[in-house]
Amino acid sequence: MTTPSTGALKGFSALVGITSLAIFVQAVTAGEFVSQAHRGGWISAHDIVANVVAVLALATMIFAIVTLRRSSRPLLIGTIALFVLVAVQTFLGHQITDNHQDWMIGIHVPLAFIIFGIAVWLPIQSVALRRASTKSA
Numbered sequence: 001m002t003t004p005s006t007g008a009l010k011g012f013s014a015l016v017g018i019t020s021l022a023i024f025v026q027a028v029t030a031g032e033f034v035s036q037a038h039r040g041g042w043i044s045a046h047d048i049v050a051n052v053v054a055v056l057a058l059a060t061m062i063f064a065i066v067t068l069r070r071s072s073r074p075l076l077i078g079t080i081a082l083f084v085l086v087a088v089q090t091f092l093g094h095q096i097t098d099n100h101q102d103w104m105i106g107i108h109v110p111l112a113f114i115i116f117g118i119a120v121w122l123p124i125q126s127v128a129l130r131r132a133s134t135k136s137a
Contacts (some may be wrong), residue, residue, distance in 0.1 A: 002071050006133070008071075009130045011063060011067065012060070012064060012067060013126045015056070015060040016079070016126050019053065020119040020120070020122065023086075030046055030112070033046060047094075050093055053090075054086050057086040058083055063079075064076050075129065078122050081118060082115065082119070085114060085115050092104045
């Protein structure tokens with residue numbers, strides 16, 4: 001495997017950081033509408049943030065495919081998994097809110113925890129790769 005450029009690592013770190021932050025905001029909006037009687041606004045916010053997360057996860061995945069495919073298979077696989085799971089999560093969320101498929105909540109919530117875990121793991125691995133590449137340079 002080759003060592004990615006410093007610019008590629010910085011770009012990836014920035015993208016994965018913004019994507020992870022949006023995922024954390026998504027969790028906050030979910031917590032807000034679960035615990036309130038007047039939750040319509042929070043559901044709308046959750047829906048909007050879901051679309052933002054999907055676009056960011058797609059951008060992060062494309063960036064990883066282009067810049068990291070030869071240097072970090074774990075980060076590549078992690079970003080692809082994140083995008084696929086976010087796409088499934090967004091689909092489930094729309095089924096729940098738009099089509100009243102409440103039984104999907106039992107899939108939607110546990111899947112959110114998996115996505116949350118990847119959103120923590122990716123930045124940690126990105127920093128580790130950046131540190132390793134600066135030590136070897």
